[in-house]
């Protein structure tokens with residue numbers, strides 16, 4: 001299937017690499033697909049060479065729509081590269097399974113839809129997992145940052161819809177906490193406030209590839225994992241505290 005996405009060469013100095021540009025045109029045309037790509041069916045995209053985000057796993061690039069439609073992000077799993085497509089496909093499927101579980105629990109409102117591909121991204125021919133998702137702007141706010149600097153409560157007290165979003169998100173989180181299931185609340189700007197096209201603030205969780213049970217955490221037993229586990233637990237605690245505060249003031 002040909003998804004007909006035009007990758008327009010950028011005139012600015014390339015950091016994204018010719019190989020990636022080629023492989024993106026290729027995957028969009030004939031890559032191993034885990035899903036279909038309705039979002040990209042329209043022509044008129046432009047890849048920005050500048051990295052717009054970086055997490056523990058991905059480098060994130062902007063795929064701007066030049067026809068005033070929704071722009072997208074391309075996340076490239078630079079920290080996990082593979083030498084053969086079986087390994088890459090296996091890993092991608094497992095990530096996709098986690099994504100599906102998280103999306104099923106919270107729903108598409110909080111968990112934006114995404115598509116995942118596997119592609120070579122450099123001359124050495126190693127494979128990366130590539131995720132395409134809607135771009136939420138460059139002024140997204142990290143909820144934890146807002147909570148920690150004391151502005152979150154002020155924001156939600158003036159915005160009933162955002163308050164409702166927050167309470168619902170945390171209720172879902174607490175349901176999973178009771179089951180000993182945790183998402184990656186530790187990564188920076190994973191749980192964010194965005195502004196939609198009508199300037200309404202909404203809550204999104206944009207990094208849904210991580211799902212661990214407390215049993216996993218405890219059995220992994222390394223210092224790094226224990227630290228991560230406790231960091232995530234403490235962030236769940238922060239959200240729970242804020243949840244109770246907001247409900248008391250209601």
Ligand SMILES: Nc1ncnc2c1ncn2[C@@H]1O[C@H](COP(=O)(O)OP(=O)(O)O)[C@@H](O)[C@H]1O
Nearest residue numbers: 053054055056057058060134135136188189207
């Ligand atoms: N859809 C998006 N819109 C805008 N910025 C994004 C989007 N997705 C990711 N980013 C930016 O890129 C960073 C890394 O993306 P993320 O999906 O969290 O990757 P990782 O798995 O490596 O943590 C985010 O923290 C955020 O700053």
Ligand SMILES: [Mg+2]
Nearest residue numbers: 055187190207
């Ligand atoms: Mg992240």
